[in-house]
Structure formats: C-alpha cells, structure tokens
Amino acid sequence: MPDSESPDRIHALIALYRATQYDVTLPDGRVATLRIGESAPSALRDWIGADRVATFLTACNPRSQSLPPDHNERRLAALRVRLHALSCRFLEGVGHLPGDWQEPSLLVAGTDLAVVDTLARDFEQSAAVRVSCDCPAVLRLYRAEWRAAITAEADLEWAADTLEAR
Structure with missing residues (x-):
C-alpha cells in the first residue's frame, strides 16, 4: 500500500463516501439509511436514544484498500468481538453505492467517541x-496525510488524533 495518496484520489474517495448510502438494520428488521449531510431517520434516532451519538464503522478494506471478502469478514468479526468486550450496542449495516460496491459495517452506540476513534485507528480506517x-451525519476522518488535500467543510470532521502515514 502506498504511504500517501494523490489529492485526486483523496477527493475521489471523499466524493464516494458522500455518495454512499449507509444502511442499518434496525432490531425490528426495517432498514434505516444514513447519508452524509442529512439527519438520521427517526427510527434510527429512537434506537440511538439517550446515547445521542452513534458511529457507522467498519473494519473492512483498511486504508481504503480493497481486501477479499473472507479477509473483510474476519476483520469485521474481530470488531464485533471488541465491541462485545466493551459492552457497546451495535446494529449490522452495509455501506453501498446503489448497484455497485458494498462494505459490511456496524452502527455503534453506547461508548465514547474516543473509543470509537481508537477502534477506527486499530482497524486502519480512513473514515467513519x-x-x-x-x-446531520458527518464524515469523521482519520488519515493525517489527507489534511493538506481537504478543505474544511460542514460535513467533514477530523478525529483529534488522526492516523499517521505509515
């Protein structure tokens, strides 16, 4: 994997994140869809409840580099184990572009944002x-080397301690 990415690739990835639909399967089996820059559907806000904040997070495709499905499933299983150990609440989900790419993910509530940030870093995620x-939902970024390529925008936020280039 490259240590850094071109500004064009970074902007393309941000555009893909913004275009992605983040579907969450609610406990009753209905699906609620999150979109960057939009408010969460009421059923999802009800599930989040007193926690007030949740994070759509994956362990798949570290540093935005595609892995085979079986590798991604093992990584996601490891994330579930960590979440259970932390007594976090979570729902299954999938980020996808309609008719194209899909990435299994989890909507995590019941923990501090700092814990979620640690998990994102541990699983080498570019964003959550x-x-x-x-x-409205925002894209939380973890890649320090992206800072020079991205201007501040209302739907983007940086984790306090972003991933360093490796």
Whole structure:
C-alpha cells in the first residue's frame, strides 16, 4: 500500500463516501439509511436514544484498500468481538453505492467517541460516519496525510488524533 495518496484520489474517495448510502438494520428488521449531510431517520434516532451519538464503522478494506471478502469478514468479526468486550450496542449495516460496491459495517452506540476513534485507528480506517440525534451525519476522518488535500467543510470532521502515514 502506498504511504500517501494523490489529492485526486483523496477527493475521489471523499466524493464516494458522500455518495454512499449507509444502511442499518434496525432490531425490528426495517432498514434505516444514513447519508452524509442529512439527519438520521427517526427510527434510527429512537434506537440511538439517550446515547445521542452513534458511529457507522467498519473494519473492512483498511486504508481504503480493497481486501477479499473472507479477509473483510474476519476483520469485521474481530470488531464485533471488541465491541462485545466493551459492552457497546451495535446494529449490522452495509455501506453501498446503489448497484455497485458494498462494505459490511456496524452502527455503534453506547461508548465514547474516543473509543470509537481508537477502534477506527486499530482497524486502519480512513473514515467513519458520525451521526447525532441533533445534527446531520458527518464524515469523521482519520488519515493525517489527507489534511493538506481537504478543505474544511460542514460535513467533514477530523478525529483529534488522526492516523499517521505509515
């Protein structure tokens, strides 16, 4: 994997994240869809409840590099184990572009954002989607080397301690 990416690739990835639909399977089997820059559906806000904030997170495709499905499933299983150990609540989900790419993910609630950030870093994620009951969903970024290529925008936020280039 390259240590850094071109500004064009970074902008293309951000555009893909923004175009992605983040589907969450609710406990009753209905699917609620998150989108960057939009408020969470009411059923999802109800599930988040008193936690007020949740994060759509995956362990798949580290540093935005595709892995085979069996590798991704093992990584996601490891994330589930970590979440259970932390007593986090989570729902199954999938990020996808309609008719194209799909990435299994989890919507995590019941833990501090710092814990979610640690998990994102441990699983080498470039970004996660943070959703609040009070604000539109934002893309939370973890790649320090992306800072020079990305301007501040309302639907983007940086984790306090972003991933360093490796």
